[in-house]
Amino acid sequence: MSNLPDEAFRDTIATIDEGGKRKFIFPKKPSGKFYEYRKIVSYFLLAILIANPFIKINGNQFMMFNILERRFNIFGFPFWPQDFYLFVISMLVGVVFVILFTVVFGRIFCGWICPQTIFLEMVFRRIEYWIDGDRGAQSRLAKQEWNAEKIRKRLLKWTVFFLISFGIANVFLAYLVGSDTLFLMVEQGPVAQASNFIALLIFTAVFYFVFVWFREQVCIIACPYGRLQGVLLDNKSINVAYDFVRGEKELGRAKFKKQEDRETTGKGDCIDCHQCVLVCPMGIDIRNGTQLECTNCTACIDECDSIMETVGLPKGLIRYASEDEIEKKAPFKFTARMKGYTAVLCILLTVFVGMLFLRNDVQAIILRLPGQLFQHKGDKISNVYTYKIVNKTMKDYTDIHFKLIDQVGKIQNVGKEHFALKKEGISQGTLFIEIDQALLESDKTPVKIGVYEGNKLLETASTNFLGPRSFN
Numbered sequence: 001m002s003n004l005p006d007e008a009f010r011d012t013i014a015t016i017d018e019g020g021k022r023k024f025i026f027p028k029k030p031s032g033k034f035y036e037y038r039k040i041v042s043y044f045l046l047a048i049l050i051a052n053p054f055i056k057i058n059g060n061q062f063m064m065f066n067i068l069e070r071r072f073n074i075f076g077f078p079f080w081p082q083d084f085y086l087f088v089i090s091m092l093v094g095v096v097f098v099i100l101f102t103v104v105f106g107r108i109f110c111g112w113i114c115p116q117t118i119f120l121e122m123v124f125r126r127i128e129y130w131i132d133g134d135r136g137a138q139s140r141l142a143k144q145e146w147n148a149e150k151i152r153k154r155l156l157k158w159t160v161f162f163l164i165s166f167g168i169a170n171v172f173l174a175y176l177v178g179s180d181t182l183f184l185m186v187e188q189g190p191v192a193q194a195s196n197f198i199a200l201l202i203f204t205a206v207f208y209f210v211f212v213w214f215r216e217q218v219c220i221i222a223c224p225y226g227r228l229q230g231v232l233l234d235n236k237s238i239n240v241a242y243d244f245v246r247g248e249k250e251l252g253r254a255k256f257k258k259q260e261d262r263e264t265t266g267k268g269d270c271i272d273c274h275q276c277v278l279v280c281p282m283g284i285d286i287r288n289g290t291q292l293e294c295t296n297c298t299a300c301i302d303e304c305d306s307i308m309e310t311v312g313l314p315k316g317l318i319r320y321a322s323e324d325e326i327e328k329k330a331p332f333k334f335t336a337r338m339k340g341y342t343a344v345l346c347i348l349l350t351v352f353v354g355m356l357f358l359r360n361d362v363q364a365i366i367l368r369l370p371g372q373l374f375q376h377k378g379d380k381i382s383n384v385y386t387y388k389i390v391n392k393t394m395k396d397y398t399d400i401h402f403k404l405i406d407q408v409g410k411i412q413n414v415g416k417e418h419f420a421l422k423k424e425g426i427s428q429g430t431l432f433i434e435i436d437q438a439l440l441e442s443d444k445t446p447v448k449i450g451v452y453e454g455n456k457l458l459e460t461a462s463t464n465f466l467g468p469r470s471f472n
Contacts, residue, residue: 014283032302053174059394169203
């Protein structure tokens with residue numbers, strides 16, 4: 001993207017020094033229009049993220065991903081193992097949406113929406129600025145010997161970070177095991193809920209490690225999304241980009257001099273102040289072009305605009321733009337590639353919504369008992385079946401029973417003819433179906449069985465009824 005031939009910066013990352021050891025970044029505290037917008041968006045998303053597992057719709061937790069019990073709630077809709085196909089489609093919708101968003105707007109997700117970025121930049125770093133000070137003060141404190149001031153600041157910061165990590169771990173656990181289980185653990189204590197409490201401590205340690213030490217390396221090393229952008233981005237994708245045409249011009253960058261007309265000298269508008277580098281939380285130089293580490297956080301845009309305003313040059317030297325817009329002055333176009341992703345996304349959304357509304361709250365599976373043939377009972381033929389009924393709702397059913405649909409016959413449930421089905425419960429059992437031999441169409445007759453709550457049909461299950469091959 002840049003006119004500069006030197007690409008050596010791509011061989012190293014800013015968080016590792018020449019000896020291969022971890023190099024901590026102390027970014028300058030950002031300020032400006034985009035930073036204020038990001039704060040509003042970040043704290044709004046944080047409120048949603050924290051509230052999600054504690055909101056209930058029709059008794060269902062708004063968001064839950066209970067992997068161990070294979071129970072998932074998305075936007076209040078419960079998904080059971082029997083609904084795994086719906087869960088897969090919903091995940092595909094999310095993946096295609098992120099891909100489309102990246103193709104059009106680059107890594108705007110990383111800078112504005114990603115929980116890792118929001119927690120690190122809008123919670124932990126802001127506390128760090130409050131306790132340790134800005135970039136210069138943090139750098140000096142890191143090199144300072146362990147005196148009373150450093151010990152006091154470190155203990156205060158680490159304690160606050162631990163408490164926040166513990167809070168995040170509680171919310172995370174509520175997503176995994178459910179908010180009801182989390183409240184039960186608080187009520188019963190850690191001894192009675194030892195497994196959940198151990199999980200809580202592990203999550204606390206992980207979050208503490210990530211936000212105190214690992215930090216931006218999550219985006220560089222652990223997260224695969226940064227590497228995906230190399231495949232997804234093209235010259236028409238909108239990114240946080242340095243306008244190298246304007247910034248370099250014929251003679252390249254140069255320090256600012258008063259009373260100098262850069263239009264006539266041929267010098268670029270970039271005054272080489274390095275403020276965009278100092279404010280970057282990833283420690284990169286945006287002037288080198290699109291890079292793996294860049295999360296599109298816009299800190300460099302705000303900083304550069306502030307400098308340009310100070311020296312009397314036009315803002316927008318670093319801005320949201322595509323490479324074609326910078327180099328060719330080409331306006332944004334919705335390309336065929338973008339249209340293709342949009343079409344796939346619309347198709348998946350349509351399929352998902354359709355299946356979601358066609359899904360029943362109660363699912364019944366009725367199968368013939370393996371290895372069992374039909375039985376003669378005078379003029380009637382009897383088959384034995386096993387059934388499994390899943391209640392996917394938070395509502396109790398008290399009068400569940402079976403009826404034959406489109407077929408004259410008798411259903412006899414082994415046990416109670418009418419039984420209860422608890423919320424989010426499963427009922428299993430055995431039943432017999434008897435049909436008059438004269439009514440059978442062939443040796444394998446399809447039958448439909450209705451699952452009723454009182455007089456209300458909840459679910460219909462289809463199976464086959466076996467009979468003799470020939471009839472008298």
